[in-house]
Amino acid sequence: MTPICLVNGLEGAALDPLDRGLQYGDGVFRTLRVDNGKPRWWDEQLAKLATDASHLAMAWPEASAWRADLANLAGRLSGGVLKLLLTRGSAARGYHPPKAASPTRILIYDPTPLMSDAWPSAGLNVRICDLRLGAQPRLAGIKHLNRLENVMARAEWSDPDTHEGLLRDEAGRVISGVMSNVFLWQGGCLRTPRLDRCGVAGVTRARLLARAATAGYRVEQCELDRDDVLAAEEIMLTNSLIGLRRVACLAERTWPEPVVSPRLKFLLDA
Protein backbone atom coordinates (compact mmCIF):
# COMPACT_ATOMS: atom_id res chain seq x y z
CA MET A 1 0.00 0.00 0.00
CA THR A 2 1.72 3.12 -1.23
CA PRO A 3 1.50 6.25 0.90
CA ILE A 4 -0.20 9.33 -0.53
CA CYS A 5 1.91 12.52 -0.27
CA LEU A 6 0.71 16.08 -0.60
CA VAL A 7 3.42 18.74 -0.86
CA ASN A 8 1.92 22.19 -0.33
CA GLY A 9 -1.41 20.65 -1.16
CA LEU A 10 -0.32 19.02 -4.42
CA GLU A 11 -0.70 15.27 -4.58
CA GLY A 12 2.34 13.39 -5.83
CA ALA A 13 4.44 16.55 -5.91
CA ALA A 14 8.05 15.99 -5.07
CA LEU A 15 10.29 17.85 -2.72
CA ASP A 16 12.84 20.42 -3.83
CA PRO A 17 16.28 19.01 -2.90
CA LEU A 18 17.16 22.54 -1.71
CA ASP A 19 14.45 22.38 0.94
CA ARG A 20 15.92 23.16 4.35
CA GLY A 21 14.00 20.20 5.74
CA LEU A 22 16.45 17.98 3.88
CA GLN A 23 19.52 20.23 4.05
CA TYR A 24 19.43 20.80 7.83
CA GLY A 25 16.44 18.95 9.26
CA ASP A 26 15.03 22.45 9.64
CA GLY A 27 11.41 21.59 10.34
CA VAL A 28 8.90 19.93 12.65
CA PHE A 29 6.42 17.07 12.36
CA ARG A 30 3.55 15.17 13.93
CA THR A 31 2.39 11.57 13.57
CA LEU A 32 -1.36 10.90 13.88
CA ARG A 33 -3.25 7.66 14.13
CA VAL A 34 -6.10 7.25 11.65
CA ASP A 35 -9.03 4.98 12.54
CA ASN A 36 -12.10 4.58 10.35
CA GLY A 37 -11.01 7.54 8.25
CA LYS A 38 -10.60 9.87 11.21
CA PRO A 39 -7.22 11.26 12.36
CA ARG A 40 -7.07 11.07 16.14
CA TRP A 41 -6.66 14.26 18.21
CA TRP A 42 -6.32 16.45 15.09
CA ASP A 43 -6.76 19.78 16.89
CA GLU A 44 -4.26 18.96 19.64
CA GLN A 45 -1.75 17.67 17.09
CA LEU A 46 -2.05 20.75 14.91
CA ALA A 47 -1.74 23.03 17.94
CA LYS A 48 1.46 21.25 19.01
CA LEU A 49 2.85 21.47 15.45
CA ALA A 50 2.21 25.22 15.48
CA THR A 51 3.87 25.59 18.90
CA ASP A 52 6.93 23.65 17.78
CA ALA A 53 7.16 25.69 14.55
CA SER A 54 6.96 28.87 16.57
CA HIS A 55 9.80 27.70 18.87
CA LEU A 56 11.94 27.43 15.74
CA ALA A 57 10.69 30.86 14.56
CA MET A 58 9.18 29.28 11.46
CA ALA A 59 6.32 30.84 9.52
CA TRP A 60 2.99 29.07 9.90
CA PRO A 61 0.76 28.29 6.91
CA GLU A 62 -2.77 29.65 6.80
CA ALA A 63 -4.87 27.86 9.38
CA SER A 64 -7.10 26.49 6.66
CA ALA A 65 -4.28 24.91 4.63
CA TRP A 66 -3.89 21.73 6.68
CA ARG A 67 -7.63 21.26 6.82
CA ALA A 68 -7.81 21.66 3.03
CA ASP A 69 -5.12 18.98 2.70
CA LEU A 70 -7.18 16.68 4.86
CA ALA A 71 -10.28 17.43 2.81
CA ASN A 72 -8.24 16.47 -0.28
CA LEU A 73 -7.99 12.97 1.15
CA ALA A 74 -11.66 12.74 2.04
CA GLY A 75 -13.11 9.35 1.28
CA ARG A 76 -9.64 7.83 0.89
CA LEU A 77 -8.68 7.64 4.55
CA SER A 78 -9.33 4.35 6.28
CA GLY A 79 -6.81 3.27 8.93
CA GLY A 80 -3.08 3.85 9.25
CA VAL A 81 -0.91 6.86 9.91
CA LEU A 82 -1.06 10.49 8.90
CA LYS A 83 2.17 12.44 9.15
CA LEU A 84 2.28 16.22 8.99
CA LEU A 85 5.63 17.89 8.31
CA LEU A 86 6.42 21.56 8.11
CA THR A 87 9.85 22.70 6.93
CA ARG A 88 11.30 26.20 6.71
CA GLY A 89 11.13 25.81 2.91
CA SER A 90 13.66 26.25 0.14
CA ALA A 91 16.27 28.95 0.36
CA ALA A 92 19.72 30.01 -0.71
CA ARG A 93 22.67 28.14 0.74
CA GLY A 94 23.69 28.71 4.35
CA TYR A 95 22.47 28.06 7.88
CA HIS A 96 20.96 31.52 8.35
CA PRO A 97 17.17 31.05 8.45
CA PRO A 98 15.82 33.29 5.68
CA LYS A 99 13.15 35.79 6.68
CA ALA A 100 11.33 35.42 3.36
CA ALA A 101 11.23 31.63 3.10
CA SER A 102 7.83 30.17 2.52
CA PRO A 103 7.40 27.00 4.60
CA THR A 104 6.84 23.65 2.92
CA ARG A 105 3.76 21.79 4.11
CA ILE A 106 3.83 18.03 3.67
CA LEU A 107 1.08 15.60 4.50
CA ILE A 108 1.69 11.86 4.15
CA TYR A 109 -1.03 9.28 4.55
CA ASP A 110 0.22 5.73 4.99
CA PRO A 111 -2.61 3.16 4.99
CA THR A 112 -0.32 0.32 6.09
CA PRO A 113 -1.79 -1.36 9.20
CA LEU A 114 0.12 -0.49 12.36
CA MET A 115 2.56 -3.15 13.47
CA SER A 116 2.01 -2.03 17.04
CA ASP A 117 -1.63 -3.10 16.84
CA ALA A 118 -0.36 -6.69 16.84
CA TRP A 119 1.71 -6.19 19.99
CA PRO A 120 0.56 -8.37 22.92
CA SER A 121 -2.23 -6.83 24.96
CA ALA A 122 -0.66 -8.38 28.07
CA GLY A 123 2.15 -5.82 27.84
CA LEU A 124 5.25 -4.81 25.94
CA ASN A 125 8.73 -6.18 26.03
CA VAL A 126 11.13 -3.26 26.45
CA ARG A 127 14.92 -2.91 26.52
CA ILE A 128 17.22 -0.20 27.82
CA CYS A 129 19.22 1.41 25.01
CA ASP A 130 22.96 2.03 25.15
CA LEU A 131 22.74 5.34 23.30
CA ARG A 132 22.50 8.33 25.62
CA LEU A 133 20.52 11.37 24.49
CA GLY A 134 22.48 14.59 24.21
CA ALA A 135 21.16 17.62 26.11
CA GLN A 136 19.91 20.59 24.12
CA PRO A 137 17.50 22.71 26.17
CA ARG A 138 16.76 24.90 23.16
CA LEU A 139 15.30 21.92 21.27
CA ALA A 140 13.96 19.88 24.19
CA GLY A 141 10.32 18.92 23.87
CA ILE A 142 10.11 19.89 20.19
CA LYS A 143 9.35 17.20 17.60
CA HIS A 144 11.80 18.45 14.99
CA LEU A 145 13.36 16.71 11.99
CA ASN A 146 16.77 16.09 13.64
CA ARG A 147 16.10 12.51 14.66
CA LEU A 148 19.41 10.70 14.18
CA GLU A 149 19.60 9.81 17.86
CA ASN A 150 16.30 7.96 17.54
CA VAL A 151 17.51 6.24 14.36
CA MET A 152 20.72 5.07 16.05
CA ALA A 153 18.91 3.93 19.19
CA ARG A 154 16.31 2.04 17.16
CA ALA A 155 19.14 0.32 15.27
CA GLU A 156 20.25 -1.32 18.53
CA TRP A 157 17.72 -4.14 18.13
CA SER A 158 15.92 -5.93 15.34
CA ASP A 159 14.14 -8.67 17.27
CA PRO A 160 10.42 -8.05 16.50
CA ASP A 161 9.52 -9.27 19.99
CA THR A 162 11.27 -6.29 21.53
CA HIS A 163 8.75 -3.52 21.16
CA GLU A 164 10.50 -0.43 22.44
CA GLY A 165 13.76 0.81 23.97
CA LEU A 166 14.20 3.26 26.83
CA LEU A 167 16.55 6.20 26.34
CA ARG A 168 18.63 7.82 29.06
CA ASP A 169 20.61 11.04 29.07
CA GLU A 170 24.32 11.25 29.84
CA ALA A 171 23.67 11.43 33.58
CA GLY A 172 21.61 8.22 33.43
CA ARG A 173 18.21 9.86 33.78
CA VAL A 174 15.50 7.98 31.88
CA ILE A 175 13.96 10.40 29.36
CA SER A 176 11.63 8.50 27.05
CA GLY A 177 11.26 5.56 24.73
CA VAL A 178 12.74 5.73 21.24
CA MET A 179 9.27 6.48 19.89
CA SER A 180 7.19 7.01 23.01
CA ASN A 181 6.94 8.82 26.33
CA VAL A 182 7.24 6.97 29.64
CA PHE A 183 5.01 6.99 32.72
CA LEU A 184 5.54 5.22 36.05
CA TRP A 185 3.02 4.38 38.71
CA GLN A 186 4.67 4.39 42.14
CA GLY A 187 3.33 5.09 45.61
CA GLY A 188 0.03 6.42 44.36
CA CYS A 189 1.66 8.90 42.01
CA LEU A 190 1.84 9.05 38.22
CA ARG A 191 5.36 10.14 37.29
CA THR A 192 6.95 10.99 33.97
CA PRO A 193 10.41 12.38 33.11
CA ARG A 194 10.88 16.13 32.87
CA LEU A 195 11.73 17.02 29.28
CA ASP A 196 13.52 20.33 29.68
CA ARG A 197 16.92 19.14 28.43
CA CYS A 198 16.07 16.51 25.82
CA GLY A 199 13.24 14.33 24.58
CA VAL A 200 9.98 15.00 22.78
CA ALA A 201 6.95 16.17 24.73
CA GLY A 202 4.25 14.27 22.87
CA VAL A 203 0.61 15.21 22.51
CA THR A 204 -0.45 11.91 24.10
CA ARG A 205 1.78 12.64 27.10
CA ALA A 206 0.26 16.11 27.52
CA ARG A 207 -3.23 14.70 27.18
CA LEU A 208 -2.62 11.99 29.77
CA LEU A 209 -1.01 14.43 32.22
CA ALA A 210 -3.97 16.80 31.92
CA ARG A 211 -6.67 14.15 32.15
CA ALA A 212 -5.07 12.26 35.01
CA ALA A 213 -4.70 15.49 37.00
CA THR A 214 -8.32 16.43 36.31
CA ALA A 215 -9.40 12.98 37.44
CA GLY A 216 -7.66 13.54 40.78
CA TYR A 217 -4.47 11.54 40.26
CA ARG A 218 -1.25 12.84 41.78
CA VAL A 219 0.90 13.69 38.77
CA GLU A 220 4.59 14.59 38.75
CA GLN A 221 7.20 15.53 36.13
CA CYS A 222 10.55 14.71 37.68
CA GLU A 223 13.99 13.14 37.32
CA LEU A 224 13.87 9.37 37.15
CA ASP A 225 16.75 6.94 36.86
CA ARG A 226 16.92 3.29 35.86
CA ASP A 227 16.32 2.11 39.44
CA ASP A 228 13.22 4.30 39.74
CA VAL A 229 11.85 2.74 36.59
CA LEU A 230 12.63 -0.81 37.67
CA ALA A 231 11.06 -0.16 41.08
CA ALA A 232 7.80 1.13 39.59
CA GLU A 233 4.59 -0.72 40.34
CA GLU A 234 3.65 -0.26 36.69
CA ILE A 235 5.40 1.23 33.65
CA MET A 236 3.42 2.65 30.75
CA LEU A 237 4.39 4.00 27.34
CA THR A 238 2.41 6.51 25.32
CA ASN A 239 2.38 7.91 21.82
CA SER A 240 -0.21 8.86 19.25
CA LEU A 241 -0.08 5.50 17.50
CA ILE A 242 -0.11 3.10 20.44
CA GLY A 243 -2.11 5.33 22.78
CA LEU A 244 -1.20 3.94 26.23
CA ARG A 245 0.39 0.49 26.61
CA ARG A 246 1.77 -1.17 29.70
CA VAL A 247 5.22 -2.72 29.95
CA ALA A 248 5.32 -6.41 30.83
CA CYS A 249 9.05 -6.96 30.73
CA LEU A 250 12.10 -4.69 31.11
CA ALA A 251 15.69 -5.62 31.85
CA GLU A 252 14.72 -9.08 33.18
CA ARG A 253 12.04 -7.74 35.49
CA THR A 254 8.44 -8.57 34.73
CA TRP A 255 5.16 -6.93 35.65
CA PRO A 256 2.55 -9.65 35.16
CA GLU A 257 -0.59 -7.73 36.16
CA PRO A 258 -1.93 -4.28 35.30
CA VAL A 259 -2.31 -1.82 38.17
CA VAL A 260 -3.60 1.52 36.90
CA SER A 261 -3.02 1.22 33.15
CA PRO A 262 -6.61 0.21 32.26
CA ARG A 263 -8.04 3.21 34.08
CA LEU A 264 -5.45 5.61 32.63
CA LYS A 265 -6.01 4.23 29.15
CA PHE A 266 -9.72 4.83 29.58
CA LEU A 267 -9.08 8.44 30.70
CA LEU A 268 -6.75 9.02 27.74
CA ASP A 269 -9.03 7.60 25.08
CA ALA A 270 -12.28 9.04 26.41
Next chain:
Amino acid sequence: MTPICLVNGLEGAALDPLDRGLQYGDGVFRTLRVDNGKPRWWDEQLAKLATDASHLAMAWPEASAWRADLANLAGRLSGGVLKLLLTRGSAARGYHPPKAASPTRILIYDPTPLMSDAWPSAGLNVRICDLRLGAQPRLAGIKHLNRLENVMARAEWSDPDTHEGLLRDEAGRVISGVMSNVFLWQGGCLRTPRLDRCGVAGVTRARLLARAATAGYRVEQCELDRDDVLAAEEIMLTNSLIGLRRVACLAERTWPEPVVSPRLKFLLDA
Protein backbone atom coordinates in the same frame (compact mmCIF):
# COMPACT_ATOMS: atom_id res chain seq x y z
CA MET B 1 21.73 31.88 -10.77
CA THR B 2 19.75 28.74 -10.11
CA PRO B 3 21.54 25.74 -8.63
CA ILE B 4 21.73 22.51 -10.64
CA CYS B 5 20.57 19.42 -8.73
CA LEU B 6 21.23 15.80 -9.62
CA VAL B 7 19.28 13.21 -7.64
CA ASN B 8 20.76 9.76 -8.16
CA GLY B 9 22.37 11.15 -11.29
CA LEU B 10 19.18 12.61 -12.77
CA GLU B 11 19.24 16.33 -13.37
CA GLY B 12 16.20 18.21 -12.10
CA ALA B 13 14.82 15.11 -10.41
CA ALA B 14 12.99 15.82 -7.22
CA LEU B 15 13.25 14.16 -3.89
CA ASP B 16 10.77 11.60 -2.59
CA PRO B 17 9.09 13.15 0.46
CA LEU B 18 9.47 9.74 2.13
CA ASP B 19 13.25 9.98 1.91
CA ARG B 20 14.79 9.45 5.35
CA GLY B 21 17.02 12.44 4.70
CA LEU B 22 13.93 14.60 5.11
CA GLN B 23 12.06 12.45 7.62
CA TYR B 24 14.90 12.12 10.13
CA GLY B 25 17.94 13.99 8.79
CA ASP B 26 19.26 10.46 8.22
CA GLY B 27 22.22 11.27 5.98
CA VAL B 28 25.56 13.01 5.58
CA PHE B 29 26.95 15.77 3.39
CA ARG B 30 29.99 17.70 2.20
CA THR B 31 30.41 21.22 0.87
CA LEU B 32 33.15 21.81 -1.71
CA ARG B 33 34.52 25.01 -3.13
CA VAL B 34 34.61 25.18 -6.93
CA ASP B 35 37.19 27.42 -8.62
CA ASN B 36 37.63 27.60 -12.39
CA GLY B 37 35.46 24.54 -12.84
CA LYS B 38 37.41 22.41 -10.38
CA PRO B 39 36.01 21.19 -7.03
CA ARG B 40 38.69 21.61 -4.38
CA TRP B 41 40.01 18.58 -2.48
CA TRP B 42 37.55 16.21 -4.18
CA ASP B 43 39.26 13.00 -3.10
CA GLU B 44 39.57 14.04 0.55
CA GLN B 45 35.96 15.25 0.59
CA LEU B 46 34.65 12.03 -0.91
CA ALA B 47 36.72 9.95 1.51
CA LYS B 48 35.29 11.88 4.47
CA LEU B 49 31.75 11.48 3.11
CA ALA B 50 32.31 7.73 2.90
CA THR B 51 33.70 7.61 6.44
CA ASP B 52 30.75 9.56 7.81
CA ALA B 53 28.29 7.32 5.92
CA SER B 54 30.00 4.27 7.34
CA HIS B 55 29.74 5.67 10.91
CA LEU B 56 25.99 5.79 10.37
CA ALA B 57 26.05 2.27 8.86
CA MET B 58 24.74 3.61 5.54
CA ALA B 59 25.29 1.86 2.24
CA TRP B 60 27.78 3.57 -0.07
CA PRO B 61 27.07 4.08 -3.77
CA GLU B 62 29.40 2.62 -6.37
CA ALA B 63 32.67 4.51 -6.27
CA SER B 64 32.16 5.65 -9.82
CA ALA B 65 28.72 7.17 -9.22
CA TRP B 66 29.87 10.48 -7.75
CA ARG B 67 32.47 10.87 -10.46
CA ALA B 68 29.83 10.22 -13.11
CA ASP B 69 27.68 12.95 -11.53
CA LEU B 70 30.60 15.33 -11.72
CA ALA B 71 31.19 14.37 -15.36
CA ASN B 72 27.52 15.18 -15.97
CA LEU B 73 28.30 18.78 -15.06
CA ALA B 74 31.44 18.95 -17.19
CA GLY B 75 31.77 22.27 -18.95
CA ARG B 76 29.09 23.84 -16.77
CA LEU B 77 31.13 24.28 -13.58
CA SER B 78 32.77 27.64 -13.11
CA GLY B 79 32.99 28.96 -9.54
CA GLY B 80 30.73 28.50 -6.55
CA VAL B 81 29.81 25.62 -4.31
CA LEU B 82 29.26 21.93 -4.87
CA LYS B 83 27.31 20.10 -2.22
CA LEU B 84 27.24 16.31 -1.99
CA LEU B 85 24.51 14.68 0.11
CA LEU B 86 23.92 11.03 0.80
CA THR B 87 20.78 9.91 2.60
CA ARG B 88 19.72 6.44 3.70
CA GLY B 89 17.02 6.59 1.02
CA SER B 90 13.28 6.06 1.05
CA ALA B 91 11.77 3.45 3.28
CA ALA B 92 8.68 2.41 5.17
CA ARG B 93 7.70 4.45 8.20
CA GLY B 94 9.69 4.15 11.42
CA TYR B 95 13.10 4.97 12.87
CA HIS B 96 14.55 1.51 12.28
CA PRO B 97 17.18 1.89 9.52
CA PRO B 98 16.11 -0.57 6.81
CA LYS B 99 18.70 -3.08 5.67
CA ALA B 100 17.51 -2.97 2.09
CA ALA B 101 17.27 0.79 1.58
CA SER B 102 19.11 2.13 -1.40
CA PRO B 103 20.84 5.41 -0.51
CA THR B 104 19.89 8.64 -2.26
CA ARG B 105 22.80 10.49 -3.86
CA ILE B 106 22.31 14.21 -4.32
CA LEU B 107 24.72 16.62 -5.96
CA ILE B 108 23.95 20.33 -5.96
CA TYR B 109 26.01 22.85 -7.87
CA ASP B 110 25.39 26.47 -6.87
CA PRO B 111 27.24 28.96 -9.12
CA THR B 112 26.42 31.93 -6.85
CA PRO B 113 29.67 33.74 -5.96
CA LEU B 114 30.71 33.12 -2.37
CA MET B 115 29.81 35.91 0.03
CA SER B 116 32.83 34.99 2.10
CA ASP B 117 35.13 35.96 -0.79
CA ALA B 118 34.18 39.57 -0.08
CA TRP B 119 35.09 39.34 3.61
CA PRO B 120 37.97 41.64 4.61
CA SER B 121 41.41 40.15 4.03
CA ALA B 122 42.59 41.94 7.19
CA GLY B 123 40.60 39.46 9.25
CA LEU B 124 37.14 38.42 10.32
CA ASN B 125 34.80 39.88 12.87
CA VAL B 126 33.56 37.06 15.10
CA ARG B 127 31.06 36.82 17.95
CA ILE B 128 30.53 34.25 20.69
CA CYS B 129 27.16 32.53 20.37
CA ASP B 130 24.76 32.02 23.25
CA LEU B 131 23.63 28.60 22.05
CA ARG B 132 25.57 25.73 23.63
CA LEU B 133 26.18 22.60 21.59
CA GLY B 134 24.74 19.41 23.04
CA ALA B 135 27.11 16.48 23.53
CA GLN B 136 26.57 13.36 21.46
CA PRO B 137 29.77 11.32 21.21
CA ARG B 138 28.10 8.90 18.77
CA LEU B 139 27.63 11.72 16.24
CA ALA B 140 30.63 13.91 17.09
CA GLY B 141 32.83 14.75 14.13
CA ILE B 142 30.28 13.55 11.56
CA LYS B 143 28.82 16.05 9.10
CA HIS B 144 25.27 14.71 9.22
CA LEU B 145 21.98 16.29 8.22
CA ASN B 146 20.87 17.10 11.78
CA ARG B 147 21.96 20.72 11.78
CA LEU B 148 19.32 22.58 13.77
CA GLU B 149 21.88 23.71 16.34
CA ASN B 150 23.82 25.45 13.58
CA VAL B 151 20.62 27.01 12.23
CA MET B 152 19.67 28.36 15.66
CA ALA B 153 23.17 29.65 16.37
CA ARG B 154 23.39 31.36 12.98
CA ALA B 155 20.03 33.01 13.67
CA GLU B 156 21.62 34.88 16.59
CA TRP B 157 22.94 37.61 14.27
CA SER B 158 22.06 39.18 10.95
CA ASP B 159 24.64 41.99 10.76
CA PRO B 160 26.60 41.21 7.56
CA ASP B 161 29.77 42.61 9.17
CA THR B 162 29.77 39.80 11.70
CA HIS B 163 31.28 36.92 9.75
CA GLU B 164 31.12 33.98 12.11
CA GLY B 165 30.08 32.92 15.61
CA LEU B 166 31.94 30.65 18.02
CA LEU B 167 30.09 27.76 19.59
CA ARG B 168 30.73 26.37 23.06
CA ASP B 169 29.49 23.21 24.72
CA GLU B 170 27.54 23.14 27.97
CA ALA B 171 30.73 23.18 30.03
CA GLY B 172 31.95 26.30 28.23
CA ARG B 173 34.55 24.60 26.05
CA VAL B 174 34.92 26.28 22.67
CA ILE B 175 34.18 23.68 19.99
CA SER B 176 33.99 25.38 16.59
CA GLY B 177 32.46 28.17 14.58
CA VAL B 178 28.89 27.81 13.33
CA MET B 179 30.26 26.88 9.90
CA SER B 180 33.99 26.49 10.50
CA ASN B 181 36.65 24.89 12.67
CA VAL B 182 38.83 26.94 15.01
CA PHE B 183 42.60 27.04 15.44
CA LEU B 184 44.64 29.02 17.98
CA TRP B 185 48.29 29.95 17.88
CA GLN B 186 49.69 30.21 21.39
CA GLY B 187 53.18 29.70 22.79
CA GLY B 188 54.53 28.21 19.59
CA CYS B 189 51.76 25.62 19.35
CA LEU B 190 48.83 25.23 16.95
CA ARG B 191 45.83 24.19 18.99
CA THR B 192 42.34 23.16 17.97
CA PRO B 193 39.40 21.85 20.02
CA ARG B 194 39.00 18.10 20.43
CA LEU B 195 35.81 17.01 18.70
CA ASP B 196 34.99 13.78 20.49
CA ARG B 197 31.74 14.99 22.08
CA CYS B 198 30.31 17.44 19.55
CA GLY B 199 31.25 19.47 16.48
CA VAL B 200 32.14 18.58 12.91
CA ALA B 201 35.67 17.45 12.05
CA GLY B 202 36.08 19.17 8.70
CA VAL B 203 38.29 18.11 5.82
CA THR B 204 40.08 21.46 5.92
CA ARG B 205 40.80 20.98 9.62
CA ALA B 206 42.23 17.50 9.02
CA ARG B 207 44.31 18.79 6.12
CA LEU B 208 45.74 21.67 8.15
CA LEU B 209 46.51 19.42 11.13
CA ALA B 210 48.36 16.97 8.90
CA ARG B 211 50.28 19.55 6.90
CA ALA B 212 51.25 21.67 9.90
CA ALA B 213 52.56 18.57 11.70
CA THR B 214 54.52 17.50 8.65
CA ALA B 215 56.00 20.98 8.39
CA GLY B 216 57.28 20.70 11.96
CA TYR B 217 54.68 22.71 13.84
CA ARG B 218 53.65 21.58 17.31
CA VAL B 219 50.03 20.61 16.91
CA GLU B 220 47.54 19.82 19.66
CA GLN B 221 43.87 18.79 19.89
CA CYS B 222 42.74 19.80 23.36
CA GLU B 223 40.10 21.42 25.53
CA LEU B 224 39.95 25.18 25.11
CA ASP B 225 37.71 27.64 26.89
CA ARG B 226 36.75 31.23 26.11
CA ASP B 227 39.76 32.63 27.98
CA ASP B 228 42.15 30.38 26.04
CA VAL B 229 40.70 31.71 22.82
CA LEU B 230 40.87 35.34 23.90
CA ALA B 231 44.46 34.86 25.08
CA ALA B 232 45.61 33.40 21.77
CA GLU B 233 48.30 35.21 19.78
CA GLU B 234 46.24 34.49 16.69
CA ILE B 235 42.86 32.86 16.01
CA MET B 236 42.11 31.21 12.69
CA LEU B 237 38.98 29.67 11.19
CA THR B 238 38.90 27.00 8.52
CA ASN B 239 36.38 25.39 6.22
CA SER B 240 36.27 24.21 2.63
CA LEU B 241 34.80 27.45 1.33
CA ILE B 242 36.93 30.02 3.14
CA GLY B 243 40.08 27.91 3.39
CA LEU B 244 41.94 29.52 6.30
CA ARG B 245 41.04 33.02 7.52
CA ARG B 246 42.35 34.91 10.52
CA VAL B 247 40.15 36.56 13.14
CA ALA B 248 40.64 40.33 13.58
CA CYS B 249 38.02 40.95 16.22
CA LEU B 250 36.32 38.79 18.85
CA ALA B 251 34.39 39.88 21.94
CA GLU B 252 35.92 43.38 21.94
CA ARG B 253 39.49 42.10 21.60
CA THR B 254 41.34 42.80 18.35
CA TRP B 255 44.29 41.13 16.67
CA PRO B 256 45.61 43.74 14.23
CA GLU B 257 48.51 41.80 12.72
CA PRO B 258 48.89 38.26 11.38
CA VAL B 259 51.32 35.99 13.18
CA VAL B 260 51.35 32.54 11.59
CA SER B 261 48.20 32.62 9.47
CA PRO B 262 49.94 33.49 6.16
CA ARG B 263 52.34 30.53 6.51
CA LEU B 264 49.58 28.14 7.59
CA LYS B 265 47.36 29.28 4.76
CA PHE B 266 50.19 28.60 2.36
CA LEU B 267 50.68 25.11 3.80
CA LEU B 268 46.96 24.40 3.56
CA ASP B 269 46.49 25.58 -0.01
CA ALA B 270 49.72 24.15 -1.43
